[in-house]
Amino acid sequence: MKAALLQLNVSDDPVANLLRTIQMVEQAADQGAEFILTPEVTNCVSTSRSHQQSVLQFEDEDPTLKALRDVAATRGVHILIGSLGLKTNDPDGRFANRSFLICPRGDILARYDKIHMFDVAINESETFKESSGYRPGTQAVMAQADFGQIGMAICYxxxxxxxxxxxxSAGAQILTYPAAFSPVTGAAHWHSLLRARAIEGGVWVIAPAQTGTHSSAQNRTRDTYGHSLVVDPWGEVILDARTDPGVYVFDLDLEKVAEARRRIPSRDNARPFKAP
Incomplete structure (x- = not known):
């Protein structure tokens, strides 16, 4: 089947971002893609918690989610929304970083809240504490699409x-890692980590990413690494989108999962052991 990932350069304006995202989803469908994936925080890239509080919505009210559900139904495609920043009813006011799998009827097949928060100090000028604005999820999620089983994850x-x-172990044939990755850690680790996850599991890894410098009404810009990646179950990089925003179509052959696992049956060879 044909699939497509969108490499986006979104701003902190969800309305403007949605218009461009819908155009790109339509473009991917026009090119024959039956499974379309968007990056992490498809609706808004912002470093300002106060701005997020003013523009983000609860899930039931989010216009990006509604519009992408509508286009999935209209075009008869699966859409993985890499994630949306969403308001929650948490007492501390933190948001959810939530991924959605939408089926060709427009229904939500699965939702996943990012478990691991990016709380790091890369260097003196690049420090992140995602947990100050987003609360971590607690549940791993396996999604059953019409064409295969998808293990949902996000970035970190x-x-x-x-x-x-x-x-x-739960049956995933595809792992998705939508991202808004740091350029510093991206250059050092992005390709290696994603290839490792594909090789270890004998799975497809699909990682649609944000790219470039993201404009902000608050004049607080952020840069992301780009290089949306597709890795096959043998660890071969099928697609590297480098740094240009756009629609990137590729062939997704799930028979390669069984082939890779037959050639290197590492999961069958695994043995229990005592920890040191």
Whole structure:
């Protein structure tokens, strides 16, 4: 089947972002894609919690979710919304970083809240504390699409192989890692981590990403790495979108999952052991 990922450069304006995202989803469908994936925080990239509080919505009211459900139904495609920033009813006011799988009827097949928060100090000028604005999820999620089984994850989750292993053990043929990745850690680790997750699990890894410098009404810009990636179950990079926003179509052959696992049956060879 044909699939497509969108590499986006969104701003902190969800309305403007939605218009461009819908155009790109339509373009992907016009090119024959039956499964279309968007990056992390498709609706809004912002470093200002007060701005997020003013523009983000609860799930039931979010216009990006509604519009993408509508276009999935109109075009008869599966859409993985990499994630949306959404308001919650948490007492501390933190948001959810939530991914959705939408079926060709426009229904929500699965939703996943990002488990691992990006709380790091990369260097003196690049420090992140995602948990100050987003509350972590607690539940790993396997989604059953018409064409296969998808283990849902988001960005920083890729550094945690136990999550990937749990998803593959539950039957995942595809792992999704939509991202808004740091350029510093992206250059160092992005390709290696995603190839490792594909090789370890004998699965497809699909990672649609944000790219470039993201404009902000608050004059607080953020840069992301780009390089949306598709890796096959043998660890071969099928697609690297580099740094240009756009629609990137590729062939998704799930028979390669069984082939890779037959050639290297590492999961069958795994043995219990005592920890040191």
């Amino acid at each position: 989750d890729m550094r945690f192989p136990r999550l990937a292993d749990a998803l593959v």
